[in-house]
Amino acid sequence: MPEQGSADSASYVGAETKRRKNLPPTVEERQYNQICSRKGVTTSGCFARQLNDNVADVSYSMLGPNDIRCISVALKTNVTIKDLDLTGNDLSGKGALYLAKALEANSTVDDVLNDSIENLVLAGNEIDTFGGSYIGKALCSNVGLRRLDLSWNHIRREAAVAICSALKFNTTLEDLDLSWNGLFVDGCRALGHALPHNHTMQHLSLASSTKLATGRPSEKMRELKLSKVELENNSMWNLKKLVTRNLKKLVTRALNERREQNDLELCRKRQQPQASMYLKGPLKMQSE
Template sequence: MDPCEEKQPPDHTVLPTGSPNPVEKPTQGQKVDSGDEWDTDLETDNITYQEQSLSGEDQYLQACQKTGCVPVSFFLCHLGEADLNLNHYGVGPMGAKALAVVLQNNQTITNLELEDNALQAEGTSYLMEMLQTNISIQSLRNYILKELDLSHNKICDRGGQHLGHMLATNIGIEVLNLSWNHLCTGSAVALSAGLKVNSTLKQLQLSRNGFGRIEAESLGQALKQNSTLMLLDLSRNLIDNEAAALLCKGLATNDGLRVLKLSHNPLTNIGALSLLQTVTKNTNSAVEEMDISTVFVGETFVELLENARQRRPVLAVRHNVMRSVTRNISALRVFQKFLKGRNESIVDFFQALDKEGTMKVPTAAFRKAVKEANAPLDQRQLEWLIKKFDENCKFTIIYSQLAELS
């Protein structure tokens, strides 16, 4: 039977009669000893003029010989068609490379299906590299792929847009690493659009891509609808306070994300506080880990985090804090411990100063009493404590409101 008349199963894939350099038939995609070395990229810079003039069929056969894989006869017979279904052919990583070499400049195929082909991350990376130059393929499906690492591949917006489409149509991928590429606005919009409808992706790594406010806004919109993504890595980008606020619009309602990485971004305490407030206000938030370890946070952040941990003990936030902030925040605990040693509460201390029973004590009187009692507080700690007790800066402490601190 002519192999071009009917689709052959993988174990019956054969070369057309008269094909040059026939090879023995190992498992599809399996390497054989061809005697040639094959670099890890598609060698687009090294294709000779003679190779460029070869037909698509001959280019494919030559690529198969160089990679040491068995040609898929069905591909040879249907190379000129718009829809190409190579599902279940056991193409493998090297077979994918051979396909990618031919498809770089192919202008006919618009839909390519590669389900159940054991492409692995290596084979898929060749296809993604091919998509950066191919201008005809609109749909690429591989339902079996679970994890794809395309970091350090110089993927630009065009490749990112293809990946976004892949996210929208792929029903199996769980881990996607796109760190250290050149993805920008167009890629972010496409990836976010794919993320909105994708229901399997669990980890998305986007560090070192120059993402800023526009990209953060797109991802924030995606997080409003996506509930399956568990890890989002945006470290080493250009996420500033405004970008963080845009990302928070998605975090405010998201109930799936558990890990958020934002270290090495131009964030300040303001952005960090916005993120923490959003996560703690969202009662359905699943965030357990947040990495903002390069941000020096303030006292308000540390206090909010301590309160949040009382309600959600699993919440872990990596942050940086200056020693002065830590010392100030410890002032209340130091004062409480000091009073406990005297068998007093905070309210007892104030009542002793409130001779007229007004439930109010001037801040100046409190400052003087603390110093006279030789409480182990330095001047900065004392002023921080006064500010905490007199939040409205009225120079008067209404100590009845402090009963819960006793």
């Protein structure tokens, strides 16, 4: 028997969808429909209904490269979508190329094109070496993305090198998931050489990525997933030193915050009027 909460949520989503269908299309929807019409592509109703939302979930929608091409053109002028989930579609190499061009449009802080997307999920999209190489090129100049999920694709060899090397130049990406791509030695070595120059990465997942070459991650790194990863040379020693250094910083910060809190409490007590003196414990009578 379904829970009451899930039933209420489903009914709300159904009512919201029905309400939007009865409303006239927005300017963004009309532009997207025109783009699809020119390209001879069927409009994705799921994407069109979310063009004015901050979060667009188009996962498992059976979208191919041509569908992504129209979506990418629409994203270049969209200023509302911040989180875009394209998990489980079929971008392949061409779809990744179209999406990379949309990301590359946001090359400067003052660029008005596509300056809103911060979270992009492309997991399980059959992205190959061709498409991955263009994504790496786009990451070199993109200044909007904060999180990028590329897990469960076919990013290997040249594509792995391009994406990992881009971290040397990217200044905004904080969370990158490259797990289950098989980066091989070349990709992991490029990552090892790029990490010392990156100062924003905080969460990095490399599950099942063969080898991680010598490299010192950013001191802002908070999470590093290395399941089924073989560490090369003295990488383990470097990672151990990094974790120890970050742990000391966190402990020191916590102690400083606690000390400041104690100082504030002491100041408050001093500002309060002093109570009359009294004796603690039972009063002892002295015999004459």
